[in-house]
Amino acid sequence: MRENVVIRTVSRIAVPFIQVFALYVIVHGALGAGGGFQGGVVFAASFILMTVAFGLTSVRKRLSNKWIVVYSVLGITIYAGIGLLCLLMGGNYLEYGVIETILGIPHLHGYLLDAVEIGIGITVMAVMTSIICDMADKGGESS
Amino acid sequence: MIWELDFALLLFMILCAIAAITVRDLLHATIVLAAYSLLMTVLWSVMNAVDVAFTEAAVGAGITTVLFIAAIARTRRSSSD
Numbered sequence: 001m002r003e004n005v006v007i008r009t010v011s012r013i014a015v016p017f018i019q020v021f022a023l024y025v026i027v028h029g030a031l032g033a034g035g036g037f038q039g040g041v042v043f044a045a046s047f048i049l050m051t052v053a054f055g056l057t058s059v060r061k062r063l064s065n066k067w068i069v070v071y072s073v074l075g076i077t078i079y080a081g082i083g084l085l086c087l088l089m090g091g092n093y094l095e096y097g098v099i100e101t102i103l104g105i106p107h108l109h110g111y112l113l114d115a116v117e118i119g120i121g122i123t124v125m126a127v128m129t130s131i132i133c134d135m136a137d138k139g140g141e142s143s
Numbered sequence: 144m145i146w147e148l149d150f151a152l153l154l155f156m157i158l159c160a161i162a163a164i165t166v167r168d169l170l171h172a173t174i175v176l177a178a179y180s181l182l183m184t185v186l187w188s189v190m191n192a193v194d195v196a197f198t199e200a201a202v203g204a205g206i207t208t209v210l211f212i213a214a215i216a217r218t219r220r221s222s223s224d
Contacts, residue, residue, distance in 0.1 A: 025197075032193075033193040033194050033196075033197050034194070034197055035194070037198065038194075038197050038198055038201050041198075041201040041202055041205065041206055042201055042205075044206065045201070045205050045206065048205075048206075048209050128206060131210070132206075132209060132210065132213065135210060135213035135214065135217070136213050136216075
């Protein structure tokens with residue numbers, strides 16, 4: 001399967017489109033269908049497609065275990081940080097309107113909502129990729 | 144909305160659910176479960192729950208199937224009982 005030209009060519013074309021669609025789903029989640037979780041899952045699906053087409057080592061080269069840990073911590077830090085910032089400003093957890101009122105920046109509410117969605121997306125992408133890579137790992141290949 | 148469409152989707156869903164737990168080969172059960180998930184996605188869309196349908200399509204038909212196939216690759220494919 002490692003030598004299959006059709007799978008490799010289709011994957012090389014499809015993976016960038018899947019990743020761009022995942023970013024669209026994450027950013028567009030506040031307005032329509034989708035959100036951080038769904039976008040992160042779709043982003044992880046692109047890494048699964050890369051695992052199927054090019055093998056686990058090429059995915060590990062682009063996204064090693066160290067970076068998976070960094071991404072999952074970074075995403076949850078963005079999410080919890082913005083939530084606690086709202087708490088410090090005197091509102092409820094993830095109540096963005098308080099920060100917008102205090103700082104006086106228009107549309108800050110929407111930016112913070114998008115930032116929280118991006119944080120969720122990064123964490124879900126890292127954790128899903130980690131689960132699939134560890135399941136597909138035959139042992140000794142992990143770095 | 145259209146009761147014939149709902150009836151057909153629910154009928155195929157029940158058939159897929161029964162097939163997924165009765166079929167002997169675990170790989171076949173995984174694929175039937177993915178088909179169940181796809182029908183569930185269409186049903187959520189018919190019920191105007193687009194967000195839930197998106198999650199069902201991404202997680203149910205995508206990630207779970209790959210996860211089960213990876214788990215089957217690490218263990219045995221057919222059940223012994």
